[in-house]
Each structure stands twice: as C-alpha cells, then as structure tokens.
Amino acid sequence: MSLPPVPFRPIIAALLATVAAPALAAGEAPAADVGEGQTASTTGSSQATSIIVTANRDDDRLPDQSGTLIFAGKLGDIAVLENIPPVPSRNLRVALADIPGLLVSEVSNGSWASLSYRGLGEPHESWNILTLQDAIPAVPDMYSYPAGYFIPPLEMVERVEFIRGASGLLYGPQPGGAINYVMRGPRREAGVEGQARMTIGSWDARQGLASIAGSNGQIAADGFIQYAEGDGPRRVNSDSEQTTARVRGHYLGDNVTATLSLDYYQGRFGEPGGLTRTRMEADRRDSSTALDRIRLERFAPTLAIDWQVDDATQVTARAFYSRFERESWRQAGGSFGQVTPTANVIIRQLQVFDTAGVDLRARRDFGGQGQHSVTVGVLGHTSNAPVFVDKGASNADFNGTAGALSRAQRSGDTAAIFGEVKLGFGNVQIVPGFRLERLRQSVVETLDLGLGSATGGAPGTANGTLGNREDTQTVPLYGIGVTWDASQSLRFVANASRGFKPLLYNDGVTFQAGIDAAGTFDASYAFTVEAGLQAEPVPPVRIDASLFRVEFENQVGFISGPLPASAPFGAVGAGGARRQNVGNMRNQGVDLALRLDLVGPEGIAKGENTLHLSTNLQLLDADFTDGVAEGFTPQYAPGHLLRSTLAYIGKDGERAALVFTSVGDQQGADNNVADFFLPGYEVVDASFEWPVAGxxxxxxxxxxLLDEEYAGRVRPGGGGGFDPGAPRNFFVSIGWRG
Incomplete structure (x- = not known):
C-alpha cells in the first residue's frame, strides 16, 4: 500500500534555502601534508591507503599534497562512510550521497555500478569515470573497457574519494573524473582485531561478512570475505549471488611501506530485462527476460610500495594485474520492454580481459621553505581481451553447442608520462600539469556471422569480409590549477583541464537486437573550467560552491528509433537505437555543498556526540551545440540533483542516518524521444546501528521509505526498457567487533 502524498516541494525549498542562506564565500587553510598511505589523524587502529589522504570527518577536503600526488588547484569530494551506519548490498545512492553531481543510475539487480557526472555521457557501467580501489584501477581495462562491474563491500570501505572531471590527469584520461574506494586498514598497532556481520532483508536477501587483521607493529596482515545472495526486487530472474574476498600482507617500515594484495570477486545475476512505460506503471516488479543471465569474475593481485627517500623526496610504485571474465546468456529476438518469447534460443557471449600495468611516481619539494613541489610519473598498461559468441541449440542450452557466431581478438597497449609543478607564492599556489598518452588498440574479427561488426567492418557472412581495425594515437593533455587562501577560513580554487575518452573495444559492435552501430567512431575530448570557493564562516559550518563549464567534443551516444535506413545504417524500429558520435555538447552549472554540525563537536551544544547535516546541490544546463543531436539535451543530464544526509554520530559507536535524494527530469536518448523520457523522483532512506554489549x-x-515509484535508467533494444527502482524494502543486521 502506498503512503499518502508528501509535500516534497516545500522540503526541497527548505533544503535549498539552507544551502544558499550563508554568503557563498568559502575556504579553508591548507591541510597538513602527509604521506600517501598515511593520515593526518587516526580513528581506531586502522589507516587506509589512498589517493586522497583525509583522516576523518573534520578533515574531508583535499590536502594540498599527499605522497607523490598534488591536490592544490583541484576540486574534489569525499564521502566518509564511517560516519553513517554500514551500507549493505550495493546501495550507492546512500554511499555516495556526499558527492555533489555524481549521478547514480540504479540497476535493480545490483550487478554493476552505473555512474555519470555532469551529463558527460550515458552512465551505463560507468564508462566515463575511472574506477579505482586503493588507487589501483578496478575495471577490466582502464582505457578500452572501463566498465564498473566491481564494487567492493561497502561495509569495508572507509571512504569514497572523487576528483572532479578532467582535473584528474594524474590518474587517467577519463573526462568524467576518478572515483576511488578506500578500503580499511592496515592495522599499525601490535595486536589482532576482527569483525563479523550478518544481514537479512527483503526478497530473501542474506549477507555475511567476516574480517580479521593482525600486526606486530611492523609486519601486518588482514583479510575479509563477504557472501551475499537474494531474490532481488523483480518477481522473475532478479536473483543474485556474490562472493568477495581479499587478503593482504604489509611491511610497515619507518621510511618504506609495502602492501601485497590479492582480490577475488565473483557474481552471478539474473537479468530481468526492461519494461515499457505502460508495463512498469502496471507492475514495477514485472520482468521481460526470464532466462537472461550474467556472470562476472575478477582475480587481481597488486603490489604497492611507498618510499620516503628523505624529507623532500617521496617515491611510489604500483604494479597490478587482473583477469576479468564477463559471461552473459541472452535470449535472441527480444524487443524493447516486451516479454521475450520463451522458445527463443540462448546466445552466449564470453569476454576475457587479461590486463597488467606499472605506475611509478616521484615527488620532490624545493625552494627555501620547500614551498614548491614537482611530481612526475610514468604508466605502462597492456591488455588482451578476446571475445567469443556462440549460439545455443535451444532455450536451455547455455553452452552454445549450436556453433560459433563471432570471434574477435582485441588488444591494447598504452604508455603515459605525466607531471605537475606546485609553485607556492605566499597564499597563492599555481599548479600547471600535463599528461602525454601513446595508445595502440587492435580489434580483429576472425568470424562474424551477421551479428554486427566488432571492428567497423561490414558484418560478415560465412564468406563475407571480416573487420580489422588498428588505431594508434598520441594524445597530449594539460591542465592548470590555482588556489588562493584569502584568510584562514576562505579559500578560492580554479582549474582548467583537458580530458580524453579513448575509443572502446566495443565501439562499432552490437550483439543486441534492435541496436545498430556506426562503422567508425572518433575519440571524445573534454575541456573543463571550474572555479570555486571553500569557507568556514564559523566552526560548525562549512560551505563549498563552484561554477563549471564543460565543452565535450564528439560525444559517443545513441539516437533512438524509429529511424529509417540511411547508409551505412539499417532501419531501426521503435525502442531501438543507433550508436554513434552524436556531436559536441556544452554543459554548465553550479555545485553547492553545506556541512553543518547541529549538535557537537563545535555546534550549538558542544559534546562528544554529533548531529551532522550535509546537503549538496548541482544545477545543470546541458545542450548539444552541433552534430546529429544539435539542439537536444544530452541523456542523463538532470536539471538538478539534490542530496541531504542527517547523521547522528555517537561517541560510543552509535550511528543513524536519514538520506534524501531528489533527481530532476532526465532524457534517456540523445535525440530526446519521448519513449525514453525519465521523470524526476525523490527517495528517502533511513538506517541505524547501535552498540549493545560485548x-x-x-x-x-x-x-x-516512502515507496516512491520511479525509474533511474532506460536501455534501448532487445531486453531493454525501463529499469524500475526498487520498492520500499528493509534490512536488519547483527554485528560484532573485537
């Protein structure tokens, strides 16, 4: 039963007034410089390896520099998960609520993260954002297939860090920014600690987590394992089963620290398919694909070394490898939002990614007071990613015994050199930076029986021409940032940077009914200008505000059907789409954020307990300025995105949070076809965790909480449609730490 309507507009107006009431002057004195993998202060016994070093809630802005990284002249955001109750499952809507403008396009079965930023492309699988875990890429291929299939257990994440847009040149070229999940640990004090948690919830959800950490003060080790399963919010084929595990060993020397990690993840998910708008309004728990499945598996060893050479010099080294498998089973012949005929055969697709990389960096301080710094680094990256597509003999044949349909061999190599210089002149810091990428990508078809070309060549028949694409690019990127500390409580920050989105392995390929793809694609470039301020008018109040403008060239998107045949495309029916470069766009807007301690530690009633309010708002104006989508609004660029979190943080470990999310209207296709329109929505989430004894x-x-009926994403083609947000659901948990 639905609850009575709630007057959201007055709530929104009040929240906006809260943000805008103080004069939007902002700032903060520079944070202390601490080493990468260290923190300015500690809570408990664990510290986290991080690309952005901030220790606790009172220090959740970027320091000027950390380890081999420079953050002066950049704008970024941090969500401190230790300040809210543990987030079970994959509720990124709650976990990322403190990051302004980061859109969570919710996937009902939780199989991957779909994130986007400032309307810079479709959020599906987070293609436009670089996803990291402890500063190391956690995707199949950070250049050619940066899909967000892996999300670490959020209960084991200390905080989530985000560098906005193209200012993340030191981490990679993605124009949407870099997001880093910072895991807990290692334990630095001698001793042993452990924790466990059991959670049950709606739709037969069950989750167990156990972790242990030990140290003698110099040698440390830790590990965790999490298992989760459930039936999911949809009535048919919405189940999931996941196992995530990590084991690490650490050497914690005075000047050198080293961490060897081994990560494993496997997930199996039912894919219930999308719904037409009519079917979704009739029953949001309905499904359209009863047999579609996906399996994801990741094995990733990494080595990280941090060396404090002397007082002025630091060196870091990261070596990483991952084997990622993505295997899916889809019934052939589906259509947008409709039930796929049960008799249709299964198409099996397997993509395997073997990826390796080495990242070396050094930072040197110089000048009379060490007020200047230079950091330089190199990255070597390689991947090998074959794809296999096979046809089943029936709707029960998941092995593809009827024969091979497609084979393609994909590989890529990248070498990058990058650096920044921080020049300090009293209260002003100027930070120019550069990144030079040399990329080679090859995709060669060896078999294509009419499913669509993986390389831009014409689809083959048994005797047809197969595609063969090899691209080599040298891409210079650049940026400059400036900070000015006008006072101890007022800082101005500005940044201008150019980003780059390389071609993807699947540009020019489609294995989905109703989707057509261009024969050739151009890489996309972004130029971002942002200016902001940070202020602390009084100790319990902090304000951030910024204006931004992004020019994005050669956006890769899709134009939805119905579309007539026009060379080199075939006809596309209603609910289908053509994937291609759709044009240049101009996105501009404002980000506002308020953090306020209503009660303690320095609020109205000083004390050890805290009642904390954080609110952020992004207002976005986005348009295509030329190309086939000229005059339209880009997909997934809502006019507003508002989040507020009211959190109680108790001195004895009590946590409670109420999270409000409001998302404006969105277009689901770059030519704004009404069949793909996503109305705005508001969602409230509530949770608590309370210590009892022992x-x-x-x-x-x-x-x-209010059982809002909404959809945050829509996909074209067979098996596509609207993915409804989960109805009201609950969870309960019992935990132990000792």
Missing part, C-alpha cells in the same frame, strides 16, 4: 551491535534500515 562488542555486538544491532542495525536496521528501510530503503525507499
């Missing part, structure tokens, strides 16, 4: 805690939560 290290035990109890927790509970309700997601979508």
């Amino acid at each position: 290290g035990f805690t109890v927790g509970a939560g309700i997601n979508n």
